[in-house]
């Protein structure tokens with residue numbers, strides 16, 4: 001697919017078909033994520049693919065609550081991917097402090113989007129989830145204390161029939177050549 005068409009086709013999918021996802025397709029998504037760039041090439045990510053129904057439902061149920069119900073669609077996804085961030089090495093820890101940033105979070109954001117774009121190419125739908133109960137998911141999946149969960153992704157065949165129009169700022173609002181002049 002032409003890259004821009006692929007980017008236009010990716011959308012957050014919150015409705016899934018009751019259809020299992022082939023592992024070879026998921027493996028290609030992980031491969032796309034594996035090739036992502038990262039600060040100091042640290043590759044601080046782990047992708048925990050949860051496709052066993054019982055375990056998957058337990059993880060999915062930790063992405064919403066009665067109070068925060070916008071992720072209540074997640075249990076209907078047949079696969080959940082939990083993206084963790086390794087504890088940074090000393091040099092990167094220093095970099096994070098000196099530059100007042102979190103390179104690990106940036107890195108897994110890029111890798112996760114690689115994953116999602118490959119999923120689109122495979123005819124699959126994804127939704128990146130930034131809201132979840134980290135403590136609960138870490139317990140369910142036995143994730144070591146020192147590893148942080150950065151993102152969770154729901155994955156499956158989309159139940160949406162159309163690609164929604166993207167609600168985005170215009171190019172003029174977000175980009176300029178050679179100056180920072182925005183109204």
Ligand SMILES: Cc1cc2nc3c(=O)[nH]c(=O)nc-3n(C[C@H](O)[C@H](O)[C@H](O)COP(=O)(O)O)c2cc1C
Nearest residue numbers: 010011012013014070071127128129130131132166
């Ligand atoms: C870091 C991040 C966290 C997000 N968290 C959630 C979430 O918890 N629940 C959800 O339904 N969508 C979540 N989204 C999806 C966004 O709402 C969505 O990407 C945005 O509205 C643009 O729509 P589109 O993905 O369909 O183009 C998240 C997206 C990102 C990048």
